[in-house]
Each structure stands twice: as C-alpha cells, then as structure tokens.
Amino acid sequence: MSDTTTPRLQPVVVDPSSSSSTGEDDELLAGLNPEQREAVVYRGQALLIVAGAGSGKTRVLTHRIAGLIKSAEAWPSQILAITFTNKAAAEMRERVGHLLGQVAEGMWISTFHSACVRILRREAENFGFTKSFTIYDSADSRALVKRIIKDLQADTFGFTVSQVTAKISKLKNELADADSYARQANFNDPQEAMFVECFRAYSRALREANAFDFDDLISQTVFLFRAFPQVAEKYQRRFRHILVDEYQDTNHAQYSLIRELTKAPESNELSGLASFGGGGASLTVVGDSDQSIYAFRGADIRNIVEFERDFPGARVVLLEQNYRSTQNILSAANAVISNNFDRKDKKLWTAVGDGEKIVGFTGYSGHDEAQFVADEIAKLHEGGMAYNQIAVFYRTNSQTRALEEIFIRSALPYRVLGGTKFYERAEIKDAMAYLSAVANPFDGLALRRILNTPKRGIGPATETALAAFAERNEISYREAMRRAKELSLGPKVTGAILQLAGLLDDASELVDPARVGGEAPVSEVLQLLMEKSAYVATLRASRDPQDEARAENVEELLAVTKEFNRNNPDGTLLDFLTEVSLVAAVDDLDDSSGTVSLMTLHTAKGLEYDAVFLTGVEEDLLPHRMSAGEPGGPAEERRLFYVGITRARKRLFISLAMTRAQFGETAVAMPSRYLQEIPAELVEWIQSPGMASRGGSDSRALGGGRGGGYGSRFGAGSGSGSASVSSGGSGSPRFGAAGGYGLPPGPPRPKTEWANRVTGQVRDNGDLTLVPGDRIKHADFGEGRVNQVTGEGAKRVAHVNFEAVGAKKLLIKIAPIEKL
DNA sequence: AGGGTAGTGCTTTTT
C-alpha cells in the first residue's frame, strides 16, 4: 500500500519483439477457449466481458493485464484494475505477478474505495481537508446520525437512525449532496424539511471532523475531478487501461468515476503527449447481470445493460462455458435464473459431466436443519474432503446461531465470515478511536468515544461543556481539552481531561513526520495509548468475566499492528487506519485455515467451494420478507439464490426448516418459491418438505429434539446418506402446472398442502384485457401506463411505460401484473 | 457520576 507519488514509468519486460512474437502470446493464451482469447487480445477503447458464473473471468482479466505489459503496450503504472474486495485485488495482483514472473510495481489493483482513498489523500489539501482525514465506517455514520437526530429532535418526526443513514447513503450514491438535494426538496413537507436539516448537519459534522464516510470516498473523488480538471487530468493521463470487475454492482457514483477517468485529457496536445492516442483510457468491464445483488445499495444494473450505448463501438464478449460446477448444478442454476424475465438469455454449460444430484433436506426446526448440515459435513470430511472446501451459506446473519451451536457440539472446525467482525467489537472500536484521535485531531466522534473510556469521571455534562467551548472559540475539540482549565470544572475532572489531552499529544509526537528517526511504528503508538490510559488494565481488573476476553482482543489488535509493521515497514498510522477501515468480510478469509466457512449469500459472491450448503431456503427468508414487496426485490433475491448455487463445484445441498426461531419465538416457515424452480429430477430429497410435514407433529419437531430429528434416523454410519433414501427421479409426477418439488417421489406420494399454498408460480392472468391508458402494477417494475397493445390471444403484448424503469414489453397472459 | 434493572423493539443483504 505504499503510495508512490510519481508514476513509475519503466516497463517490466522490455522485449520489443514480444508484441509480435507468438511465443509470449501463446503462453498467455494456452488453455483458453476462443471467447476467452478474444477477451484477452481485443484492443479497443471499450470491451464488455459478459462472464457467467465460473467462466474464468479472473483468468481472462489477469491474462489481459499481463498481455498488455508483456507486449510493452502499457507500463504497469498505466493500469488501474478495480475489484470488489481487497481479497480479489490481492489475488489478482498475485496472479498477474505470477504470469509476468515478477511483481509489477506501480500498478493499481484495488477496490473502488481503496483507489479513491489514495487519490483523496494525495489531493485532500486541494479542497479543504487534510491528508490525515478519518474514514467513518457505517457504525460511525450511524453514531453520528444518532446524535444529530437527538440534537435536532428529529425523532419527533418519526425518523429512525437507519432510515436517515440509508437515505443519505442513497443520495450520495446518486452524487447528490445536501445543497443539491435541498434545491429540489419540498419544504412544505415538514418531514422533508427536517431531513434536509439532518443531511446538512451530517455533512457539516463530517467536514468539521475532517472525515469521509464510505460513500464520500467515491462521490468526493468525482466532485474533486469535476471541480479541478487539472487534477482529473493527472489521473486521466496516468491510467491508460482501466479494468473493472463486478461491473453489474457498480452504482451511479462509481460509474461517474469511471467516466471521469476514461475521458480524454483535455490539454493533450499542449503537453506533447498526443502519442498516447489522444483519447481516453481503454476500458474493460467484466460482469454478469444475473449476479447483480447489490441494487439495495444503489448498484445500477443499467450500467452494464447499457454499456454498449454508453461506449459506442464497444466490443462484447460472452463467456458461457463454466469450468467450476457439474452439469446438474448448472442445470439447476440455469432453470432458476431463467425465471427472471427481462434478461439476456445465457446458458452455462460444462464439459465435466452431470456429477451427483443435488441433495435436499427439510428439518423440523433450524436446529434440525443445522444437525443435517453438520452430519453431512462430517460425512464429506470422512470421505476425504477438506473442511476448507466446504461452505455454508444463509440469507441473514442471525441464522448463524443455530448452526454455530450445533457445530460446536459436533466439534466441527468452522469460521464465520462477516457478522460481528473483529473490528466491530466495542473494545476494538475504542482502541481504534484512540488511534484516530491521534491521527486526526479534528475527529470529534473518536474523541467523544474515548473521553470517558475507561471511566475517568468525565460525564455527559462535561462533554457538552467541552463541545460548547470548542464551538464558541472556534477551536478543535482537542484544543478545547488542552484548555480545560478555562472551563472552571471540578479539579478532578479538569485533571482527567488534561491528562488525556497530554497523552494524545505525546502520541501525536510519535507520529509526527518531522520526528527524528521518522514516524514511530503503529504498535508503539497503540502500546503507549493503551498503557497510559490504563484501558487494558481496567479491563483486566474488572469483575465481569467477559472483560478478560475483551482485554485479550485488544492484545490481539496489538499483535495485528505488529504484523502490519512487519508487512509494511514504511506503513504509517494513517495507512493502518485506512487498511482497517476498508477490510471486507471476505478479506478475512484465510484459505489455509482448514475450517468450514459460514457466510451470507452476499459475502459468497466470487468464491467457490467443492461442497456448498444453502440453508434456510424458505419464504420470508429467501426471498426475504423485506424485499418481497419491493419492485425488483424477488428478482434480486432469485439472483442471490443463483449466486449461491453457482458457488458449488461438486456437491450442492439445499435445506430448509418447517419452523424457525426468530425473536426468541418459533414461527412456521414455508418452502421458498424458488425451490420448485429447480427441475425435480436434479434433486434427491433426503427429507422433502412434504415428508417433513407428514411426520412433523411429533415431539422432535418442536420440542427438545435437538439433533434428534435428522440424526437419529440418518446419523453417521448410515453410509452415503442416499442409501437410506427412497430415491427420486423415477418419473416423479409433478404437481400439475404449479410444479412439484423436486422430490417427494417415494410412496405414498404426499399430496402436501404446502405445495399448492406456496405462491404457485406459473402465472396465468386468464383473459385479462388491457387497453392503452390503463394503469398497471408490475411485481418487479412497479407502476406504469399501457401505451399500446399488440398481438393476438395468448400472445398479446402490452407496451408499458413504467415510472421507474421506462418502456417495457410484457406478455399480458403471464406477466406478473395487475390492473389498477 | 455510575451502576444496575426493567422494558422495548428489532434485523436484509455491505464497501
């Protein structure tokens, strides 16, 4: 992460003949299929690689980058590659280095956020920030919004913290700021007026704290480029080849950033660098609209769908051959995703053969389901599969509880990705706040957090007095602390404040760039802070047994800083804070850990495992209750399901429960509508929803039968698991047009009630008639107006103009619409 | 100022 201020402009491999010689090319193209080759060798301004799941896109990207460098078409420093996570970035950097035989210095391979931080730190002074700005993570944003809502008494308008943060975030992703939003806001609506107040206060607080939130990192970079063309030009000139992974998940701000970066530098001719081609950087984007799962966060699928319109003359390459999964898994994935209309048809295929069937299981409870997962994992492991090749996915983080309980009892080594992350723990946030307060003296949020942690007798009243004093005298919070004597507080409180201020000043001296011997290592700074503040000592002295674990966590953080110093000898405190702020859930993933990985479906994107367990495939969970009503919600949830399925290489297990605990209460759960979209012959149900409902009223189901339900009948020792199963596939009749579940083959074929109750999906609107002018509501597109109706009978098509998504054509008979 | 307790409301996914 070292920050090279001047681009390094020396080619890594200087062999002028290599661009034409086939030797090197062959090496890079060996083993690639024709489409992949095309994606690697195409040279033009814009290239869209539509890469289905498992189609080798990382391979294509790394070979493309390596090709550009090997052929001396580009210096490493002219390449900017954007990935979704730091882990993906690290992997790509390593693979490119491997292809080139050496690490390509000066190349930027990073996430959107990391790249923007780098740019912002360099340019911060240009627009009223200092390079030591703090990055507020979502918890920090929430804390700030919380205080603002309280200060402005916005809660009386029914505002919640999450509503306000979500709305601000959404606006920032659309590149709106408080002022631009205020200009078009309706101030007659008191709610909206109050929101504008909140947005303003929030933005001002960030600026005063010399801080950016996650969304700012992108949007402020765009604003910077737009406000200072000469700054933008610097980067436009530098980056000649820009590559963006997971393009389907970019939001408007990220899209705008790419647009700014790929513009032709304006004063090209003046600088005599017209030889650069005169145009903007070449742009390569890779994506798969079927894997777009971040619309809720502002990702705009139009970025990829309209790429060809955005970049005229763009070449499109389609990668459909899958190198990851068996055909059974792919067939299931294809079948599920084909239920999303309004997508370009794309079918994954593989040459590796059918493989084993998908295994299905319905537990009586979440625990029962977890027991099934644990038992199957044990079997897989006995069969020779490594734990780290197995993953368990779920929709919401709260589902980990039952899984963890059973896993612990079964002594299965596992690891939960995401969830309550290490850096989200209160004691770690405390320690990090100490560091932030040292790095950025304006960071009021961090100062407030540590002011009375550990307890120093500085209460809310004192805190308010300090804040008011700082405001009155227009000085930083830190300066106000230094001058605490002027506040005429009690001697004890004044002493405590002065002591803390002194400690922070001492620590600041350690990281002063002008210090003799350079900045002290982060670990030294943290050590000083933790010791002198008695933070760890206080935890150790506490009677609460959990505090011992907290103290150990802080020690662990200390170990992390030492590790950081080892890996980055020149790493500064700022570098450390930046790195920590931008870690993602998957970045923690240690491939050599030898443990089963548990994670949400969102976190799973981009990963692959030999065996995958997809749990909680129930209505209200997948699709999640919250998204079921939103336009586009069910389709996005289906993509999430699709992403989960396509992570599996060899074995796929799908499970659900009849009842699920939530809020400490047990609620009845229904099988997910997506289950019946998987062709029945692909699934072998060990216990289908129908079977489970038949026997589901015994004591095991709801009572104390933890680990009993499944384990007692199919426990370890029953062989492959499928041995004891009345196997499917024997021409199992389907439930008519509504479709049956993949199983319930065996005798006596249950006419289960649930099968029909589940939203039965093949729609038939009968002879619904629509005429131009009618208003309709569509499950995914929202409301719209019919312009025209064409066609006859069952093929009548309505041409509808939707408010949210524009013009669409719909088959009236089957579209999920209703007349308003 | 601080600690302890009772009551409330909540959860989608995350860089």
Place this chain on the structure above:
DNA sequence: GCACTACCCT
C-alpha cells in the same frame, strides 16, 4: 434473544 434505553438508586 439480545441490545439498547430510560429510569432509579447509591
């Protein structure tokens, strides 16, 4: 089931 808040007591 838990985390957070408000309130009460020392």
